[in-house]
Every structure is written in structure tokens, then in C-alpha cells.
Amino acid sequence: MTVPRLSRLIIAAAGPPVILAIIEMVMLVLSLTGDHPRWRVQSVNVSEAAAIRDFAEVARLIERGENPDDPRLVRQGLIDGRAHRLTPLEAATIAKRDEIVAYLFDHGARPTPGEWLRIRCHAEASGSDDVLEILDTVRPVAVAETCDGVLPLL
Amino acid sequence: MPQPFLSVIVPAYNEALRIEPCVSQLTRELNRLGHPWELLVLDDGSSDATVAIARAAAAADDRIQVLELVHAGKGAAIRRGLQAARGRWIFMADADLSMPPGEIGRFLAAVSEDEALDIVIGSREAEGALRVGEPWVRHAIGRAFNYLAQALAVPGIEDTQCGFKLLSARAATFIAPQLTLDGFAFDVELLFVARRAGFVVRELGIRWYYRGDSRVRFGRGATAFWDILRVRWNDRRGQYGSGGTVAAGTSSDTAGRSPGGMRRWAYVLALTSALSFAYDLAHIPVQVSDSLGVILNVQPIPSAAEAFRRTLSLDAGYFRPLRVAQIKAVLDGSRGEYTLAFRGVHVVLLFAAIFLFVHVLRVTTTVDFAAAAFALATFTGLHTFLGTLREAYPINHFLEMVVFTLAALALTQGRANWARDAGAALLFIAAALVLESGLLVWVVVAAAWVAGMRGVSGRGVLVTTCLLIGYLAVRFVVLDKGLPGLDARSTGFLLDVLEPAELEQQFGANRVPFYAYNIASSVSSVLFSEPRAGVWAAVRDYLRGDVSPRVVVSIVASLFTTMLIAVAAIRRWRQRDALHDADRFFVVFAAVLAANAALSYAYTKDEILSVAGAFYALAAYAAVRSLLVWGGARRHGMLVWLLTAVLFVASAGWMIRVAGHHAALRGTAFVTRNDWASLPSNFDDAGAGREVVDRLRSDALNRRVGAPPFAPRWQQRWLYD
Numbered sequence: 001m002t003v004p005r006l007s008r009l010i011i012a013a014a015g016p017p018v019i020l021a022i023i024e025m026v027m028l029v030l031s032l033t034g035d036h037p038r039w040r041v042q043s044v045n046v047s048e049a050a051a052i053r054d055f056a057e058v059a060r061l062i063e064r065g066e067n068p069d070d071p072r073l074v075r076q077g078l079i080d081g082r083a084h085r086l087t088p089l090e091a092a093t094i095a096k097r098d099e100i101v102a103y104l105f106d107h108g109a110r111p112t113p114g115e116w117l118r119i120r121c122h123a124e125a126s127g128s129d130d131v132l133e134i135l136d137t138v139r140p141v142a143v144a145e146t147c148d149g150v151l152p153l154l
Numbered sequence: 155m156p157q158p159f160l161s162v163i164v165p166a167y168n169e170a171l172r173i174e175p176c177v178s179q180l181t182r183e184l185n186r187l188g189h190p191w192e193l194l195v196l197d198d199g200s201s202d203a204t205v206a207i208a209r210a211a212a213a214a215d216d217r218i219q220v221l222e223l224v225h226a227g228k229g230a231a232i233r234r235g236l237q238a239a240r241g242r243w244i245f246m247a248d249a250d251l252s253m254p255p256g257e258i259g260r261f262l263a264a265v266s267e268d269e270a271l272d273i274v275i276g277s278r279e280a281e282g283a284l285r286v287g288e289p290w291v292r293h294a295i296g297r298a299f300n301y302l303a304q305a306l307a308v309p310g311i312e313d314t315q316c317g318f319k320l321l322s323a324r325a326a327t328f329i330a331p332q333l334t335l336d337g338f339a340f341d342v343e344l345l346f347v348a349r350r351a352g353f354v355v356r357e358l359g360i361r362w363y364y365r366g367d368s369r370v371r372f373g374r375g376a377t378a379f380w381d382i383l384r385v386r387w388n389d390r391r392g393q394y395g396s397g398g399t400v401a402a403g404t405s406s407d408t409a410g411r412s413p414g415g416m417r418r419w420a421y422v423l424a425l426t427s428a429l430s431f432a433y434d435l436a437h438i439p440v441q442v443s444d445s446l447g448v449i450l451n452v453q454p455i456p457s458a459a460e461a462f463r464r465t466l467s468l469d470a471g472y473f474r475p476l477r478v479a480q481i482k483a484v485l486d487g488s489r490g491e492y493t494l495a496f497r498g499v500h501v502v503l504l505f506a507a508i509f510l511f512v513h514v515l516r517v518t519t520t521v522d523f524a525a526a527a528f529a530l531a532t533f534t535g536l537h538t539f540l541g542t543l544r545e546a547y548p549i550n551h552f553l554e555m556v557v558f559t560l561a562a563l564a565l566t567q568g569r570a571n572w573a574r575d576a577g578a579a580l581l582f583i584a585a586a587l588v589l590e591s592g593l594l595v596w597v598v599v600a601a602a603w604v605a606g607m608r609g610v611s612g613r614g615v616l617v618t619t620c621l622l623i624g625y626l627a628v629r630f631v632v633l634d635k636g637l638p639g640l641d642a643r644s645t646g647f648l649l650d651v652l653e654p655a656e657l658e659q660q661f662g663a664n665r666v667p668f669y670a671y672n673i674a675s676s677v678s679s680v681l682f683s684e685p686r687a688g689v690w691a692a693v694r695d696y697l698r699g700d701v702s703p704r705v706v707v708s709i710v711a712s713l714f715t716t717m718l719i720a721v722a723a724i725r726r727w728r729q730r731d732a733l734h735d736a737d738r739f740f741v742v743f744a745a746v747l748a749a750n751a752a753l754s755y756a757y758t759k760d761e762i763l764s765v766a767g768a769f770y771a772l773a774a775y776a777a778v779r780s781l782l783v784w785g786g787a788r789r790h791g792m793l794v795w796l797l798t799a800v801l802f803v804a805s806a807g808w809m810i811r812v813a814g815h816h817a818a819l820r821g822t823a824f825v826t827r828n829d830w831a832s833l834p835s836n837f838d839d840a841g842a843g844r845e846v847v848d849r850l851r852s853d854a855l856n857r858r859v860g861a862p863p864f865a866p867r868w869q870q871r872w873l874y875d
Contacts, residue, residue, distance in 0.1 A: 005785065005786055005791070005794055006521070006782065006785070006786030008794075008798050009524075009781075009782050009785045009786060009794070009797065009798055009801060010520060010521065010524040010782065012798045012799075012801040012802035012805060013524045013525065013527065013528045013778050013782060013801045013802075013805050014523065014524035014525075014527035014528060014805070015802070015805065016531070016802070016805040016806040016808070016809035017423070017527040017528060017530065017531035017805060017808065017809055017812070018423070018527055019809070020531070020809045020812055020813060021423050021426045021427065021527075024426050024427070024429075024430040025426050027430070028426070028429055028430060028433065031433060036433065038434075038816055038817070038820060039433070039434075039437055039820065039859070039860065040860055041858045041859065041860045042860055042861070042864050044861070049861075052861045052863040052864075053828075053861075053863075054824070054828070054861045055828040055831040055832060056824075056827035056828045056830065056831040056854065056855055056859075057858070057861070058831070059831040059855055060831075060855040060856070060858075063855070078863060099832050103831070103832070
């Protein structure tokens with residue numbers, strides 16, 4: 001019974017890589033329809049992109065003309081177990097991405113004094129020193145000094 | 155008389171001067187081998203004292219017999235001998251013993267190692283072959299004959315005419331009655347019939363000494379050409395039966411399958427692997443770190459040649475003039491399509507590496523294919539491969555090194571000629587001028603030569619060695635480039651990455667322990683996937699209480715594969731008289747690993763070890779192939795079950811690691827794209843390079859990539875590297 005034994009060994013050695021090759025082949029065929037499972041791209045808005053730290057997508061959308069100040073719905077699961085309505089600046093602050101915060105200010109983000117304060121209070125509470133530093137460079141003239149009574153972002 | 159294990163048949167026509175030494179040398183060797191044997195002298199109607207001398211030998215030893223035949227030709231004598239022989243194996247030998255009898259043991263070892271084989275033929279063209287003293291005219295005629303034989307009857311067999319062949323009794327019984335040719339082309343007919351019946355034929359490179367008084371004359375040679383046509387004609391007339399296969403289902407894995415079929419499947423596997431990684435690469439923007447600065451530096455240089463020249467005077471500690479020249483050449487040739495050009499080069503290198511890898515495996519049987527599938531997964535699943543794919547400067551020079559070294563190995567396979575020698579020299583020059591790792595081309599060529607892969611001749615090795623000496627002289631004496639020091643860059647040490655200043659502080663007084671650590675950790679990294687870039691990441695994760703499944707999978711796959719390599723290498727070393735071509739990969743791998751680790755003395759990175767990683771996978775191929783043959787032939791099962799389990803765990807581990815590399819490349823694409831998003835403020839002063847930066851950034855941002863948070867958590871734990 002040499003042949004079955006050899007076959008077992010051959011399957012043990014080659015089975016997993018061949019299975020992977022078949023899966024890859026199927027994915028390549030699917031890619032012809034523009035839908036490679038591994039490279040599937042989920043559409044996100046600017047706020048969602050900022051929340052998941054996808055700086056490149058933030059930049060792409062902003063440079064395509066999206067308004068950096070508009071609040072947008074961030075779907076459930078990207079920040080926590082709930083959906084939130086946030087501006088890109090708010091989402092980037094929650095994600096502690098100072099480079100996205102800086103980029104948004106450079107590309108026209110202009111929060112109201114109330115929004116600015118909410119963002120700053122969140123950054124302060126979460127210990128995002130880099131974000132605080134950027135926020136303080138664009139501090140509005142008339143804005144409260146404390147976070148007392150400020151609604152939290154989340 | 156009991157059935158002998160081996161029958162040796164020796165056709166003889168007017169061989170009075172040679173038959174006595176022939177018989178006595180064969181007798182001595184057969185006694186040494188220790189199997190029961192018989193020796194049949196097939197006298198083809200000699201008119202000299204051949205018969206009398208042979209009879210005297212037969213009288214002294216009853217295992218020797220003489221068959222007196224009417225003169226009809228060598229083919230007729232062999233046909234008669236195949237029918238008269240009683241052994242389980244039948245060995246055909248020319249009376250001139252142009253092949254030393256000591257080689258017979260290698261034929262027997264080949265069939266004992268691979269039970270799929272029914273026929274092993276001595277070859278003066280196969281790897282490891284050596285021709286001595288043959289006039290070039292005779293060699294040229296022989297090659298012309300072989301081209302015709304391959305074209306018309308036996309494609310893929312490089313030497314049909316060598317007079318030393320081993321056949322199983324089963325093959326001989328089936329083939330002999332179908333043979334019709336009496337002359338020298340009977341070999342072609344024999345192999346044609348064997349192939350047609352599904353018998354597996356393997357060429358074995360032998361040492362062959364030209365005997366001046368050869369029986370082959372021009373007129374007979376011309377007849378042999380004509381006889382090849384007769385083989386085809388006989389086949390058309392149905393002379394060789396209806397085409398059914400006697401071997402199918404009766405031997406092991408390869409019976410009834412054409413060697414080309416398995417080779418094709420191996421290339422299908424390679425194509426799938428290359429396409430899937432190429433698809434990943436196409437989504438990754440050109441790197442910002444390590445790439446953009448180089449691109450902007452070479453942009454104002456007038457030409458690639460000027461870039462080459464200028465680099466000679468830069469970079470103390472390094473000597474890589476062709477690296478920058480290549481980047482300049484691709485940049486200039488891109489016509490503004492920078493991402494396409496650089497990624498295109500990357501994809502070409504990827505295809506070249508994967509196809510060369512499969513090419514050097516020389517897959518012919520199902521066992522070969524299985525081992526190749528395992529090895530390809532090892533090659534593309536090893537962290538060194540991911541390192542080479544992930545990092546580009548912006549041309550991936552470490553992947554280039556893999557291509558150069560595999561190409562050098564391919565040159566060492568087959569028969570030596572001046573073109574292979576020249577190819578090896580050119581590969582060395584090109585590789586050495588790109589990166590220091592290019593010196594591994596010399597290591598491959600020299601180690602392969604030592605291991606018996608002599609497609610690059612001794613002269614070729616000598617020339618390459620002279621080039622190596624020249625390189626060292628130019629680098630250290632003429633240009634005074636020196637070597638990288640502790641301040642070269644940060645590198646891993648034990649559980650942390652140390653910056654140059656920390657390295658200087660710890661090892662400034664005595665660098666030897668640090669260099670030794672780098673070399674040892676490089677070896678360990680290839681063999682066990684730990685440490686990674688000098689850092690014992692698994693130990694660190696363990697101490698933190700967070701060892702992810704992917705770390706365990708990586709180490710287990712590597713550990714098991716290294717064990718397989720060790721077991722197979724030891725086993726093959728004990729049988730080193732009968733090495734399969736693939737077994738020589740063990741030797742080359744050992745040399746490449748040692749040299750590659752030594753080149754990493756100053757600092758370690760995964761991609762620096764990419765060449766050692768590729769040759770580790772070649773050693774895995776040799777090991778798995780050897781152990782499959784061994785396991786398939788064993789009667790009792792406990793060890794075979796153990797081997798099956800180890801193979802499966804290792805193979806599944808490599809599969810997960812390959813899948814992980816695809817996932818990791820997606821992560822790389824995400825990170826690199828984000829790097830470009832943050833770029834403009836850093837490159838305000840790029841000047842003439844502004845257009846390049848804008849174009850590369852625009853390409854990057856428009857290559858949309860799914861963000862990691864959308865990937866399931868289990869992928870992070872099992873796949874991401």
C-alpha cells in the first residue's frame with residue numbers, strides 16, 4: 001500500500017499551499033470585476049476617515065472639495081459601539097491624530113468658538129498634548145477658559 | 155541459481171583487447187556493491203578472440219555468462235541481453251568502460267531513493283556530468299544527433315546515446331520485444347518505447363572518458379540519423395502497440411504522467427503566487443522614506459552614467475554605484491509615470507524571482523511538485539521575503555539580489571559552456587555594484603561548483619573569483635570605501651532597537667560581541683524566524699504577556715521546516731555517493747546562509763537576509779522531496795505518520811504566513827499612502843522636484859486602500875506581520 005501512504009504525504013506537504021493558490025486564483029478572477037476581496041475599499045466620509053486615522057483619505061476628500069467643517073455621521077463601531085455625528089476636526093481629535101488636525105486647519109477648517117472649546121476640552125481630558133498645541137495656535141478670541149458645562153464629544 | 159538482484163549486460167564486438175579488463179573491473183565493483191549479480195557478455199559475432207577471453211572469465215566465475223550471437227549490431231545484442239537477463243535490475247554497460255564502474259552504485263541509489271523510477275540513464279549532459287578527452291567534432295556530431303532525437307522522438311532527454319543504462323526487469327520485459335533497430339539508434343527507440351509506455355526515465359550525470367578507438371564511425375552515425383526517422387515511422391504504423399501504458403497504476407506517484415505536466419503545474423503555482431503579490435504591489439505607492447529623497451537627489455543629475463560616476467565618490471562605508479544609476483535610469487525612462495515605472499520594475503523583479511525559484515527546482519514528478527509547492531510557500535512566506543517586497547529604495551535592490559543569485563544558481567545547473575561562465579561573471583559584476591549582498595553571487599557559484607553543480611565551469615569560478623578580488627581591491631584600496639561602522643544606523647539588540655549613539659556607548663570599546671550577535675541572530679532569524687531584525691520579538695511579546703498566534707505560527711513553521719532540512723541533510727550526507735540534483739541545495743544553502751549572515755555583521759534587517767531566505771526555501775525543497783520519497787517507500791507507519799503530521803503543520807504554517815504577507819502588504823499600502831498625505835509641508839522647498847513629488851503624491855492618494863479598522867480582529871492576530 002505504498003501509493004496511499006505517498007499520497008498522504010504529498011497532500012500534507014502540498015495541500016495547504018495549493019488550497020491557498022486556488023483561493024488566490026479565485027480572488028484574482030474576482031478582481032477582473034473590480035472586486036478583489038483583499039483590496040475591497042469601504043467608502044468613508046471625511047469624519048469617518050479622520051476617526052479611523054486614514055489621513056490619506058481625509059486629504060483626498062478635502063482636496064476634492066469636501067467642506068472640512070461639516071459634521072457627518074461616523075458609523076457604529078469605528079469609534080465605539082455607537083454612531084456619532086462629528087466634524088472631521090472632532091473625529092481627528094478623538095483619534096488623537098495631530099497631523100490630521102493640523103492638515104484640516106491648513107485646509108480651511110474653521111470651528112466656531114463653541115466647537116473649538118469642545119474639541120480642546122476633549123483633547124485635554126484625553127491627554128492629547130500634540131493636538132492641544134495645535135488647537136492653541138488657532139484659539140478664538142472670545143472663548144471660555146474652562147471646560148465646565150461643556151458637552152463632551154462622545 | 156536464485157534470481158540475481160542485478161544483471162549487467164555488456165555488448166561486445168571484436169573487443170579482444172578490452173573484454174578482460176572490462177569483465178574483471180565489473181566483477182570487482184559488483185562484488186563491492188554486495189548484491190547478488192550476474193554478468194552477461196553479449197558477443198555480437200566477433201571475429202577476434204573476444205569470445206575465448208570471455209569464456210575463460212566465465213569458466214572462473216559461474217556468475218559470468220557468454221552469449222554468442224550472429225553479428226547483427228549493438229541494438230540486436232542488447233535486445234537479446236535484455237531478454238536473457240534474470241536480475242530485478244538490468245544494467246547495460248559498454249565494453250570500453252568509458253564510465254568508471256564505480257558509478258554503478260549511483261544508478262542503484264537513484265532507483266532505491268525514488269521508487270517511481272524504472273529507468274536511469276547515464277548522461278554526459280545532465281548536471282554533474284563530466285566529459286573527458288572528447289574531440290569537439292565528435293561532440294558536435296553527438297549534439298546534432300541529440301537535437302534531432304529530441305525533436306523527433308524523446309524531447310527533454312539530453313543524452314540518449316550514453317552506453318550505460320539501468321532498467322527494471324519490468325521495463326525490460328515490456329520494452330525489449332518491441333525494439334526493432336539493430337544499430338546505434340536503438341537507444342532512442344528504447345527510450346521512445348519506454349516513455350510511450352509511461353515508464354519514468356531519469357538522466358544521471360556521469361563521469362565519461364573518451365576512448366580513442368570508438369566503434370562509432372561516420373557512416374554508422376549517418377545511419378543512426380536515419381533510424382530516428384524509422385522510430386517515428388514505426389510509431390505511426392502502430393509498431394509499438396496501441397499506446398496503452400504498462401506503468402500506470404503499478405508504480406508510485408509519477409507513473410503515467412509526463413514530466414512536462416508536473417513542471418507546468420509548478421509554473422501555474424508560481425504564476426498564481428506572482429500575480430497575487432503583483433496585485434498587492436500595484437496598490438502600494440512608492441515609499442516616502444528611503445525613496446523620495448533618493449529620487450529627488452538623482453533627478454538633477456544629467457544621466458545614469460553620471461549618477462554612477464558621482465556615487466563612486468560618495469557614501470563612505472558603502473560601494474553601490476549601480477544602485478543609484480538604476481534609479482536614475484528608471485526615473486528618466488518613466489516619462490512622468492513615476493509610480494508605474496518604479497512599481498513596474500518591482501513587479502518584473504518579483505516575477506523573475508518566483509519563476510527563477512521554480513525553474514531551479516527542475517520539477518518532473520508529483521513528488522517534486524509537492525515539494526515545490528511547499529518550498530514556494532516557504533520562499534514567499536518567510537519574513538525575509540516580506541521584507542524585500544515591502545521596502546524599496548525605490549527599486550527593490552534586495553529583490554534584485556534574490557534574482558541575481560537564483561539566476562547564478564540556474565547557470566550552475568546543466569552542462570558547462572563559455573556562455574554560462576560569462577553569464578556568471580556578468581551577474582557578479584552587476585550584483586556587486588548594486589549592493590554588498592551581490593557578493594553572494596560568487597558564493598552561490600563557488601558553493602554550487604563544490605557541491606557538484608558545474609554548469610559554471612572551474613574556469614568560470616576562477617574568473618568570478620578574480621572579479622571578487624578585483625572588487626575588494628577597488629573598494630578598499632583604490633576608492634578606500636571602508637565598511638559601515640556602529641554609526642551606520644539603528645539596529646535590534648536583544649529586546650530593543652538601539653540607536654547609533656547607544657551602540658557607540660555600549661560597544662564603542664569592543665565591537666566584536668555586537669558583530670557576533672548580529673551574525674548569530676541573522677542565522678537564527680532565517681532558521682527559526684527569531685529574532686527579527688535583531689530583536690527577539692517573540693520573547694518580548696511573551697514577557698509582555700501578549701504573544702499573538704501569528705508569532706507562534708511563524709516560529710512553528712520555521713522550526714519544523716528547519717528540522718526537516720536537518721534530518722534530510724544528515725540522511726543524504728550518509729548516502730552522499732548517490733545525491734539527487736536537489737540534494738546539492740543543502741550545500742549551497744549552508745554557504746549562502748553563512749555568507750549572508752557575515753555580510754549582516756554591522757546591522758540586521760529582514761531584507762538583508764532575503765537571499766539566505768530564498769536558499770533556505772531551496773533547502774526545504776530538497777528536504778521535503780527527499781523525505782517524501784523516503785516516507786513513500788517505508789512499510790511501517792509510525793515514523794511516516796509523524797512525518798505526515800510535521801509536514802502538514804509546517805505547510806499549513808507557511809500557508810498562513812503567506813496569507814499574512816498579503817494582509818501585511820495591504821497594511822503597508824495604507825501606511826505609505828498616509829505618509830504621502832502628510833508630505834506637502836515637508837517638501838515646500840523641493841524646487842525642480844516639485845512636479846515629481848506632486849505626481850507621486852497624487853498617484854498615492856488616488857490608490858484607495860481599505861483601512862485596517864475594517865479588517866476583522868482575528869486577521870490582526872493571525873495574519874499581520
